Amino acid sequence: MEPKILPSLQSGSSLAVSAKKRKRRNADQLMSIVFILPSILAIGVFVYGFIAWSGYVSLTNWNSLVPDLSFAGFKNYLFLFKDFRFQADLRNTLFFTVFFIIAVLVMGLMLAVFLDQKIRGEGLFRNIFFFPMALSFVVTGVIWQWLLNPATGVNLYLKKLGLDSLWYTSVKIIPGVEWGKIQFGVPVAVIAVVIAAAWQMTGFSVAMYLAGLRAIPEEIREAARMDGASELQIYRKIIFPIVAPITVSVIIIMAHISLKIFDLIYAMTGPGANFVTDVPGVYMFETTFRGNYYANGAAISIIMLVTVAVFIVPYLISSRKGES
């Protein structure tokens, strides 16, 4: 929004006025630099400085309690990509991210459209949908662990109905094609974590979509109705295209959450049998702070950073282009 104000400021008409304005602008600029400097320094040191430090540690031999900063090249990265657990982590993260985003988008849009029908008690429903967002992932993890655990919760009903109650602890990979050291496919146990994560984060996409839907002027709908469009057509041809950019934002935000996920998995399933629900975050925590493989852990975190950057950086670039 703000950059749009700037051009009007820049367009001075007479020379005297523009000179005065330029002076003022210089002063403004100087002042803004003075004010922004502390946070630039702090972010520079505590964010980018430490990212650089992690990157450096990931290239060293520091794999015990005694710091050993001798250069090791890409040894730690090579180890990881050959490691069963890390290959499983990448597979799990891939399918977790895909299913999680699809679930959040579909359910979010459905619920937002539902709320947009001007139903009675809309406020109540909105609160119900948004409420899980207020919880932390750890709480969500514990709740859903109780709900889905084979010994408790809904699975007891499934068992009574003669259905499989062990999918939560299943080690099945579907279809399970041999690839590298792992079986590639969808790990059944990941579904449980997807349910919990989607339950928590759907409220966010509902809020985004609802805001988008509410921003569409009623006149457009009325005009479409006048032209004889059915309600379904209005949604398909007019409303969904208009809220499409929101989908991109939701995908970016959900992707960076799911690629970095740690707390939910840690509280809910842990790494799982045969690492069917393990993710890089959990591996990084265990290998660094329990196994004292500091360089290895740093390598995992750098890989996580890169995977998130793959999503975020194009988004930032395109949104900057949009602004200018």
Place this chain on the structure above:
Amino acid sequence: MKKKVWIYAVLALSLILSACSQSSSGQPDEKKNSGKLEIFSWWTGAGEEDGLKALIKLFEEKNPDIPIENAAVAGGAGTNAKAVLASRMQGNDPPATFQVHGGSELNDGWVAAGKMEPLNDLYDKEGWNDKFPKQLIDMVSKDGKIYSVPVDIHRGNVLWYNKKIFADNNLQAPKTFDEFFKVADQLKKKGITPLALGDKEPWTATMIYENILLGTLGNEDYQKLWKGEMKFDDPKVKKAAETFKKMLSYINSDHSSRNWQDASQMVAKGDAAMNIMGDWAKGYFVNDLKLKVNEDFGWVPTPGTDNQFMIITDTFGLPKGVRNAKDVKQFLSVLGSVDGQDAFNPLKGSIPARTDADVSKYDEYGKQTIKEFKAAKLAASLAHGSAAPEGFVTKANQAVNIFVTQKNVNQLIDSFKQASSELKK
């Protein structure tokens, strides 16, 4: 205009400066805090927390001028606490004293990293050298220097069983692997889960394997394995893995969603007949589940480990760079005293590390274990970091976690072999 800018600049600068001065004026407060004696542990469960509190109370009675801060971090087997401790030690902010398992976790970890002070003078002063068993002092020593004071002893090789199930089915608690499988087959036929396992945290499965290793290899070869004098592809180690594989066919199907308490609970409720766990499970049975010792549940050493003692000992040492070293030693001397050990252990459900403690204060299980501890050969636990460095333990837990599902003996042996290159360091 210029003037205004300068005013803002000065303002900003003074803000920064005041922020800095605030943080530096914060430091003396911290120094005051470090006058408190910070006891770092993972004792937050029922029983163990009571034990720690009793110990702190005893210390405060004797030293009313030294305030204590109980800095316990929750999490089974210290999994979270160890992570917190590692960060603090790396950042040169050690707690006054911290819980550490005797053996490799202490010696190859903190002592090798040069973070611990030797305590030989304290041992001499208190006359402890002949009060603790020699094998135990060796576990907390490196190159003749003693680095920590053991407070309790836990036994890792215990098979717990539901007495009612065994009586109803006319079964005897198994002492050998053959007996174990015979009993397990009979139970399975009756539709009872023979062995309860909760390996959401994989160290519980690693404990089963280490106990099978001890039962298959015997004490001497088991020791050799961790010293690197025996190879992991030795046929005996492989045989132990085969036994482990066979044992895993008798476990509950939802094992990966349970923790060790859930597994103990299965035995307590009669959902499963047996469980292999360290004797902190007794504390859980008695304190949390209100079961009666030797009435509701019984115990035997795990198959083939009669007269052997898989030892897990909690010890406390003196980190380097602690400001109140004298106070820490004061605490350690209470910790190592007969009074201290007898205040702590009956509540925690462990047995005292000293051989001259008051036996009458312990329950039936404790009395028997104290007696057996004196006669038994000690073996260091892998799952609890006494036999091998943390790095190896992490790798071993990963390998076991994969094995429980894939049951590939050769792969397990290979993983151990690969990780064992670290043992020789």
